[in-house]
Amino acid sequence: MVYISRICFRKYGNFVDNLRLFVRGGSGGMGLPRLGGQGGNGGDVWIVAAKDMTLKKIKDKYSHKRFLGGTGDNSSVRALKGVNGKDAEVFAPVGITVTTDDGRILGELNKEGDRILVAKGGSGGSSYTGFKPSKGKVKHIRLDLKLIADLGLVGFPNAGKSSLLTALSNATPQIASYAFTTVRPEIGKVMYPDYKQISVADLPGLIEGAYMNRGMGHKFLKHVERTKQLLFVVDICGFQLASKTAFRSAFETVQLLTKELELYKEELLSKPALLVVNKMDLPHAEDKLAELKEQLKNPEEFSDLLPDDMIPKNYLIFKHVVPVSTVTGFGIDHLKSCIRHSVDDVSAMETNAIHQERLQALRSDLHQHL
Structure with missing residues (x-):
């Protein structure tokens, strides 16, 4: 539990x-x-x-x-x-x-x-x-x-970020079937059976051009700076903000989110990242997931699907790609497990780095006294 x-x-x-x-x-x-x-x-x-x-x-x-x-x-x-x-x-x-x-x-x-x-x-x-x-x-x-959290949810409006946090928490924030439901930052603190707590920040959705401060651009992006890891959330069926804007497939959505972060502050992409593929209850979702995974394995081969200004300098490599449905609950437990493993891995690396620094300092002091 x-x-x-x-x-x-x-x-x-x-x-x-x-x-x-x-x-x-x-x-x-x-x-x-x-x-x-x-x-x-x-x-x-x-x-x-x-x-x-x-x-x-x-x-x-x-x-x-x-x-x-x-x-x-x-x-x-x-x-x-x-x-x-x-x-x-x-x-x-x-x-x-x-x-x-x-x-x-x-x-x-x-x-x-x-x-x-x-x-x-x-x-x-x-x-x-x-x-x-x-x-x-x-x-x-x-x-x-800048909100401090273990993971920050990154996604376009209506990707299901609030629904995902609800599925993780069994809470009931306001959720609707239209974009921009989330207009306030929220932090959920997940507590595991061994009392380990992991904080997840749900922030207002990005729009194209967020790095130029369009929409809530900088209000969102500055909070991403203080999260330790990124949790991308995309709709398996793709995304279209409005009738006058371009439709983006799930693969295009991932790369556009990556590009928005890169243009705002490139070092954000050095953070560990997980990808949540939401709405797996929709028709043909399994076929689209297989296609997305193939595209993510060799993103350079599919760069011709992207406009030149959408191609990031470096493609993100996700630690985990987790398909879920916030409607049926499919994949939620597996996602919780992946989140825990990812956070623990990063904590272990940080602890090891601290130990290495202390060991190096002790060796340096010993060398000076010899």
């Missing part, structure tokens, strides 16, 4: 995944020239990862979106060394990337308790500065949330 809990975020209209803040370090305190006293330093401004925080909570609680470090105390006869100003801490969710307005990355919050200094306080006045203090640093910064 596999259980799953679901964390549902609000619609993108209310769900906040980026926020711009004004931050300023506190000014230092004045020194005392006649006694050589030193003013206190101004307080710093920090972004701190905290449990149960969201960007929407920050936006709602601090509508001014201004965070200032405290001012350092002046030096005085009673206290030659002025007290430092109080630091300002902005509590934010895990998964945040902090950047300046010009795109320079200041740091990332990858786990609870991580801290990023975003505005340094000014120095207190001293004999070195003519007892005059300095002002704190001033910045506009951006907090950009």
